[in-house]
Structure formats: structure tokens, C-alpha cells
Amino acid sequence: MxxxxxxxxxxxxxxxxxxxxxxxxxxxxxxxxxxxxxxxxxxxxxxxxxxxxxxxxxxxxxxxxxxxxxxxxxxxxxxxxxxxxxxxxxxxxxxxxxxxxxxxxxxxxxxxxxxxxxxxxLKQTSDISYTARAVGVAVGRPSKLDEEMKLEAISLLKAGKTAAEIGRLLGVSRSTISRLKRDFALDRE
The missing domain is CATH 3.40.50.1390 (Resolvase, N-terminal catalytic domain)
Structure with a gap:
């Protein structure tokens, strides 16, 4: 029916x-x-x-x-x-x-x-940058330093140069070098 x-x-x-x-x-x-x-x-x-x-x-x-x-x-x-x-x-x-x-x-x-x-x-996840990275999406502004510049900055930091000196040499700010130093934990070495 x-x-x-x-x-x-x-x-x-x-x-x-x-x-x-x-x-x-x-x-x-x-x-x-x-x-x-x-x-x-x-x-x-x-x-x-x-x-x-x-x-x-x-x-x-x-x-x-x-x-x-x-x-x-x-x-x-x-x-x-x-x-x-x-x-x-x-x-x-x-x-x-x-x-x-x-x-x-x-x-x-x-x-x-x-x-x-x-x-x-997924939308409720508190760390949106982690979630985006988990699916392969870059978050934030592009880096001012390419991989070669990062390696050069790290070697200069290990050689004892200051973040300000390296920043002037590479044409970036001191804070960019300081973040790189923090990200690679160079303070602990």
C-alpha cells in the first residue's frame, strides 16, 4: 500500500x-x-x-x-x-x-x-596550522630565506656571528635570523 x-x-x-x-x-x-x-x-x-x-x-x-x-x-x-x-x-x-x-x-x-x-x-581543531600542514598545505608567509641561505646563516651562527650581522649580510631582519636560530635550537649548542 x-x-x-x-x-x-x-x-x-x-x-x-x-x-x-x-x-x-x-x-x-x-x-x-x-x-x-x-x-x-x-x-x-x-x-x-x-x-x-x-x-x-x-x-x-x-x-x-x-x-x-x-x-x-x-x-x-x-x-x-x-x-x-x-x-x-x-x-x-x-x-x-x-x-x-x-x-x-x-x-x-x-x-x-x-x-x-x-x-x-577538523574545523574545530585548535591548532589550525598543524591541521593544514598535516594535509600538505603551507601556512603563513613564505620564508625570506631559501634553503641555501638558511644553511649559510646557520654556519655563520655556529661561527659566532650575531643575528644582526648575519641579517645585514643576507638582506633580512635580525628577527628572521633569530627565529631560524630558535627553530634549529642553536642556543643550546
């Missing part, structure tokens, strides 16, 4: 248009959720699921009618699957869990959610 699900997502999105689409697809029953009791979309859908039987197909006009996030959608698809039923979205034909499509769709959706969680975790 095809069971339509129509829900008012906002004041401009009325159930009449959804009902008309669902009727045109031949839905045997249509459930209208109006959020009149200040229920969340998940609570409304849970009430709806009580009426679903094994083998039924839940049809929605749009994913917006049943979920607000990708994780909500995955949760709802899992609830429908537990009931032994299927799901189909009219506006998003790729979201079809009828036999032959269910495993692929749920796997892709779970993968997208896992990817987004990994990206969010």
Missing part, C-alpha cells in the same frame, strides 16, 4: 499542494501532519509510523516534509526500514528505498554524514 505523508514545513508550504501530488501518484492513504501540538518533525513522524505495516511504501512530496537534516533523514529511513516498509520522495527521486535501491541510498547517506562530521571535527 502507498501511504502519502504531507506536513506543513512553514506557513507558506501548505498540505493541499502536497495532498494533490500524493493523490496523483495513487496513494491509498494520506497522513497530514500540521504541527498543531508543537511536536517536532520526528515526533510527528513517529506518530505516523504507528500506522505503517510491512511492505507499505511511504511517499513524501519532498524530503523537507519529513526531515530537517541529513541525520534526521537517515534516522527516519531507519525507522521505516525497521517497520519493513519503504520510502520514496517525489521531488528527490534518488531517495528511494524500494527493493533494489535501499542499501545503496542508505550507504551513501551514512557516508555523507560521516564525511560532514569529520570535516566539522
Amino acid at each position: 502507498k501511504i502519502g505523508y504531507a506536513r506543513v514545513a512553514s506557513k507558506w508550504y501548505q498540505t493541499e499542494l502536497q495532498v494533490a501530488k500524493l493523490e496523483s501518484l495513487g496513494c491509498d492513504k494520506i497522513w497530514k501532519a500540521h504541527n498543531h501540538q508543537n511536536l517536532t518533525a520526528d515526533q510527528e513522524f513517529s506518530e505516523f509510523l504507528v500506522h505503517i505495516r510491512k511492505g507499505d511504501t511511504v511517499v513524501a512530496t519532498s524530503l523537507l516534509a519529513v526531515a530537517e537534516t541529513k541525520s534526521d533523514l537517515l534516522s527516519l529511513l531507519n525507522k521505516i526500514e525497521i517497520k519493513g516498509a519503504y520510502f520514496l520522495s517525489i521531488e528527490e527521486p534518488w531517495c528511494d528505498t524500494t527493493p533494489g535501491n535501499a542499501i545503496t541510498l542508505k550507504s551513501i547517506l551514512q557516508g555523507v554524514i560521516d564525511f560532514e562530521l569529520a570535516v566539522a571535527e
